[in-house]
Amino acid sequence: MIDPNQQLYAQRRIVQYYTQLQQLQPAEQTILNLFRDRWARMKMLDIGVGGGRTTAHFAPLAQEYVGIDYAAAMIAACQQRFATASLPLSFAVCDARDMSQFADATFDFILFSFNGLDYVNHRDRLQSLQEIRRVGKPGGYFCFSSHNLQSLEPAFQWHTQLRWNPISTYVNLVMWGLLRLVNQPLTVPKIQAATHAIIKDESHNFRLQTYYIRPQTQIAQLAAHFDHIRIYSWSTGLELTSESDLHHNTESWLYYVCRFKSGGSH
Ligand SMILES: C[S@@+](CC[C@H](N)C(=O)[O-])C[C@H]1O[C@@H](n2cnc3c(N)ncnc32)[C@H](O)[C@@H]1O
Numbered sequence: 446m447i448d449p450n451q452q453l454y455a456q457r458r459i460v461q462y463y464t465q466l467q468q469l470q471p472a473e474q475t476i477l478n479l480f481r482d483r484w485a486r487m488k489m490l491d492i493g494v495g496g497g498r499t500t501a502h503f504a505p506l507a508q509e510y511v512g513i514d515y516a517a518a519m520i521a522a523c524q525q526r527f528a529t530a531s532l533p534l535s536f537a538v539c540d541a542r543d544m545s546q547f548a549d550a551t552f553d554f555i556l557f558s559f560n561g562l563d564y565v566n567h568r569d570r571l572q573s574l575q576e577i578r579r580v581g582k583p584g585g586y587f588c589f590s591s592h593n594l595q596s597l598e599p600a601f602q603w604h605t606q607l608r609w610n611p612i613s614t615y616v617n618l619v620m621w622g623l624l625r626l627v628n629q630p631l632t633v634p635k636i637q638a639a640t641h642a643i644i645k646d647e648s649h650n651f652r653l654q655t656y657y658i659r660p661q662t663q664i665a666q667l668a669a670h671f672d673h674i675r676i677y678s679w680s681t682g683l684e685l686t687s688e689s690d691l692h693h694n695t696e697s698w699l700y701y702v703c704r705f706k707s708g709g710s711h
Contacts, residue, residue, distance in 0.1 A: 450565070455517065455519075460518045463519065466498040467498060469502050470679050471682030476700065477503065488554075489504075489509070492561060494536065500534065504527070505532060509533045510533065510534040512534070513536070513538070515539070541565075542569050544577075544580050554587075555585070557587075562589050565656070566643065566654075578671070578706070591698060593658070593699050594636065594659045596695045624645075677699065677701075677702070
């Protein structure tokens with residue numbers, strides 16, 4: 446059965462939106478630089494490739510590049526966008542929850558950028574992580590971003606919407622009201638008590654169900670299959686190195702880089 450998020454991502458206007466995106470986010474640029482000496486030896490899988498924003502940056506560097514998405518319309522858009530590229534790249538319709546079209550230990554580097562992992566429910570998220578581990582080579586790397594539950598506490602409080610500029614305050618309060626309305630009965634105390642939550646945020650007009658998680662919970666969730674976990678601010682590209690940095694971070698999403706554990710979990 447096709448889920449509502451998957452249906453939304455197949456809509457023409459949403460596909461058009463992702464197809465015109467071009468720039469890497471600062472954290473993605475940091476990660477691209479981090480592996481600069483290794484790309485030429487890496488077989489890369491780009492999950493949730495959307496309209497191919499990241500393809501333009503990573504495919505020319507990688508030894509081989511495969512982009513997948515569960516929305517067939519996104520893959521058709523990528524095939525059109527890169528039809529004339531003379532690079533070792535390919536695209537396929539594939540869901541992260543079931544990547545049986547790929548053998549175990551196929552990829553050296555797997556990317557799931559711009560929070561693509563957040564559009565399935567909790568059980569399916571864990572299933573996706575297991576599949577990612579399966580198709581990743583031991584010692585290879587997984588990089589993804591995910592929404593930060595800590596950003597919801599200020600987002601749910603009206604007084605954090607106030608600005609010196611009255612028009613900004615008005616717009617913020619309208620968006621705050623919509624956020625509270627579409628996410629009833631979620632409250633600030635409930636967010637404070639939660640380790641993760643699925644909410645409708647303002648992206649694509651409150652129509653997507655989006656998974657938010659605390660950074661420390663995300664680290665624990667990764668620990669079964671991955672080690673050497675590093676976390677980066679999406680907006681500055683800087684690594685968050687201390688417990689206190691992580692605990693107090695209220696950015697909307699964060700980037701994670703981790704290594705596939707050797708042995709065991711296939
Ligand atoms: C926020 S968009 C990001 C698109 C692109 N990576 C970018 O950064 O511009 C998320 C993408 O992930 C895809 N996606 C979400 N869940 C997926 C899943 N379980 N398997 C494959 N693709 C998925 C969606 O169809 C969508 O194209």
